[in-house]
Amino acid sequence: MTTTATSEVISLRDITKAFPGVIANDHVSLDIVSGQVHCLLGENGAGKSTLISILAGMQQPDSGTVAFDGKVVDITSPKVAVDYGIGVVHQHSTLVPAFTVLENLMLGESSMLQNTKRAEQRLGELADLLGVEIDPHALASDLGLGQQQQVEIAKAMWKGSRLLVLDEPTSMLTPQAIEHLGESIARVKAQGLAVVLITHKLREAYAMGDCVTILRGGRNVGHIGVEQLAAYSEAEAQDAILAAMFGDDLAAVGDEASDLAGAAEATREVRAIDFDDRPVRLELRDVSSRGLGRDIEADGVTLTVHEGEILGIAGIDGHGQGALSEVVAGQRPVASGTVFFDGEDITKSGVRSRQQLGVRYVTDDRLHEGTVGSMSVALNLVIKRIGQRPFWKSGRIQPKAVDTEADRLIQEYGIRTPSPETRAGTLSGGNIQKILLARELTNGAKLVVVNKPTYGLDLKTVHLVREILIDFAARGGSVLLLSTDLDELIELSHRIEVISRGSLVGGVVNDGVGTAEKVGHYMTGAIEGTD
């Protein structure tokens, strides 16, 4: 083809980066070609983010080189990356919430005085290119997530870039917004820019990418080139990618592999239950919450969860999921409405009495809320039973009883820790999540609220966590599952409610095809006007 002659190649060669205890990138080599979308696929912890940090100048590789058309460059800082025309849209927003869109875009300019006019003009150009409309004087915090992302893309391309890197751009978007993003990417590609798209969902890689590179355990374990990918049928591409993603684990994970990798549309995996047979375990009647911070509060929420049921709550991150979980767990005061548990009014009772009734909560903030990182694994496992027998007797801690319980839970949940005395903060995210699950699901749990239970975990642990939840429900436990991952909700839930700005805006019984569309419909319907 003629295009390859004029197109530029950014080549990464033998990039190696080690952190204490892990090798994040192990001799990774790949070529990024302008005018193409290069998908980087791999599970959490595969080394995608480290590779991107190196491209963005946030990290320096221990060894290996980055070269533009054969000329080796040294990206020593984000500034150097920006100067080379590498624009990165990070997974976590880099917008300053208190700044306007324009201020965010101008941030990092070196001249003393601001040239607002020129900046507005540039924003206009970029908005045209991306096919979006952005109000330059809106506060970043007032924008919807989709719009924030558009601003981030504009920011990444602000100084005229040659490479646009998008790190998990779809993880917080509605299906409709993902479609819109796809269009924007196509326009950027048409301009001749190279695009790197990072994802852990196989079907997105297939749909959006011109070529795919798969990372596992910090290594490049497979590459499907442009011609090859075009030649494959969807099923062939899927098999090739799955084989690379899971390697030897493919047999162990078995049929789950394609679900875990988000290869196809998700389907329900829990056994159907008959709601009429099952007594109501949790009921919220018109509940609104009242907190101190600036989080979105639960607003007039009415819902029921039956015995043995998993009720999914879908929604874009930050739409009141935290408040809803905390209201059920007893961590956040109820402003109005009533909370019933097994028919009993528990609106006024606090965390500890709900805990004893069997209401449990696995928070999404595993590191700072769910565990105390500076304390031992053993203490973290009994931390919610402070002062209770047999771990405390008349206020004094009983180390033997604590150790026995800790050993039991570590065994049962397969928590990998050097010893029960190890500081919880030193364990991996997956093992910390196991600590939370072990602690919350033991000792008479009847209802567990789980908020984003698999966020940021590796595929094997994701699989394990989902199994634990399905198992818990099968034994008669009730689960209130809040997640931003639509596939996860569809696989696990009996019913799905959609939350938006703290209110429930619609519910779907998850019994067949089309659930995703229905949920997506409620999500966009509810947020029209912001996006």
Next chain:
Amino acid sequence: MSDMLSAAFITVFITTVIAQAMPLMLASVGETIGEQAGVLNLGIEGVMLVGAYAGFVVTLSTGNFWIGMLAGVVGGVVANLAMLVLNVWLGLNQIVIGLAITLIGEGITSVLYLQNYTKSPASLGQAPKLAIPGLGDIPVVGPAIFQQSGIFWVALLIALVLAFALARTNWGLSTRSAGQKPSSLDAAGGSVMRTRSIAVLLGGGLAGLGGAYLSLITTATFSPLLTNGLGFIAIVITMLSRGRIIIVMITSLIYGLAVAIGPALQVIGFTIPADLIKMLPFLIVIVMLILFARSSVVPPALGSAYTRGAR
């Protein structure tokens, strides 16, 4: 006759208000810039003392108030170097370092002063006045405001320029982002370390200048622990002003009023215990904190050191 007296009285009153407000204003502007960049400097009390002492010594030996002021700035910058190196560069605890600076500043200035000047306590006399033609002749207000020392006008100008710069320039944008979300500044190609370094040095220089203003003009002498908590008041004013320097200036003026009102009442015939007068600004501050507690918003990244990639 009585009109004359009250006119002179008001002139003195306004002069006192300004003299009390200026050191605080300068220090608070410096603290504001530091806090906007994410550095809470509890060492400001010590930095002011170092500035005050340096200004005092240099003015005494050179006889030039302008050189004295410059010495105050240099003293403040030097005193804040500890914050720069230990917190901004090495990421150590701001609170502990700040308190250490305050303690060392208090101790060293007190030791040096008592070692060198106790035998012959020195006063500096008056700084040269700069009467503004025309305006200076206005009755009452003229002598109070338009016959101030030139240093007053320079200080005012510095505050106004910084107010503009913080709100409207790229430097201000970088500085504010370093306190709001340093990772954003970093990702945008700016340097958090450099931005915070400049802010800390500027804050030190301004606090030193404030201290020098206090010793050279407000009190015209130095004494151990001269600032007597003024640095901490500057921190409170900074918190209440939420990064807006114009409000810092207004609040400082209110403080000046609170301090000046005691002696003024005494002239009229009300006797107020000196301790109550000393307490008054703190009482006002605590009442303000109680009333406006909700609105005292500090930059989200205030107090936390920035390391790239740390979550």
Next chain:
Amino acid sequence: MNETSTAQRFAQGFVRSVVPVLLALIVSGLIMLAIGSSPLEFFAGVWKYGITGTNWQRSLSLMAPLLIVAIGLIVAFRGQLWNLGYNGQYLLGAVTASGLGPILFDVLPAFLATIVIFVVAVLVGAVWSLIPAILKARYGTNEIITSLVMSFIAVGVVNLLIKGIFKDPAVSTPQTPVIGDDYLLPFIPGTEIHIGFVVAIALAIVAQYVLSRTSFGLRVDIFGASPKAARHVGLNSTWMVILLFALSSGLIALAGSVDILGQFAYQRADWDPRYGDAVMPLVFLARFRPVAAIPFVAFYAVLATGGTLASQQAGLNVDFLLVIVGLILLFMTITEYLGNRRQLGQSYLPAGLRRTVLQPFRKESERTSA
């Protein structure tokens, strides 16, 4: 293996605690040289007036208030509450004793009056801390600022009291009436150390036990580690802030009343020993462990007792102690930093600074290779 690591940890903790003190003493010696005083004379004076003869007994008497202040600070700091209002809280406790003492000892048996004074002092301290505590708990207002401002107000209030209703009419200087020797805290038999010292040591042991072995101690630690985790576990954070602040402030006020009834017998206006400023670095060095604070407090008590006279002899003044304390704080953070770096097996220089330092070399090598 476990044993050696415990021993190693102990040794490491010891080094990290002692090294900053040594460095601070060395640097303060250099400063003394720089301003023309003799460090040798100073430190010899500290030894002479702080330890020799019966001077060690004066040092131990000073330990009583210092140690109680230390425990008060530890209680707050463990919960990550920066109670910096200690100077005012201490003076409020002191004025409770010096003001109420002369009145109460006239009407009550000495023992009972002493107990009443201690209880009132603790209550006064606790109530005084309510404003910072409630502002913190309700609105998240920074407690550093509020407690400091309240401290300045307390200093004013105390002075007003001493010059007003508590003033001894018999003398012209503003001070409270002197409490008779018979009413003061008794000495430990055979010494001139008042039993406040015993009380302080006992309090340290009790505090150590409560903080490290009971469910309350664990709650404080959880709260200190992460208020979010505390809420998650079901702790009432509002109540926790108020309780810890009240305990901390109450203990510091108790120290003031112990100091008056054990040592001074009266209080002058404008008197402010600022014990808290000196004690704060010590509680950091003791890693917020009350019993571990005892040796550090003892060290400082000697330094302060001997230093008052020694500094005059060496041509300094007492405020030089502030410099030493400030230096201890600085070197403490630096030692901590270096220790952490080494433990992680990393360079002493942070990445950013290392890059800046290494930049010229790297550019050089690149040029030669290219």
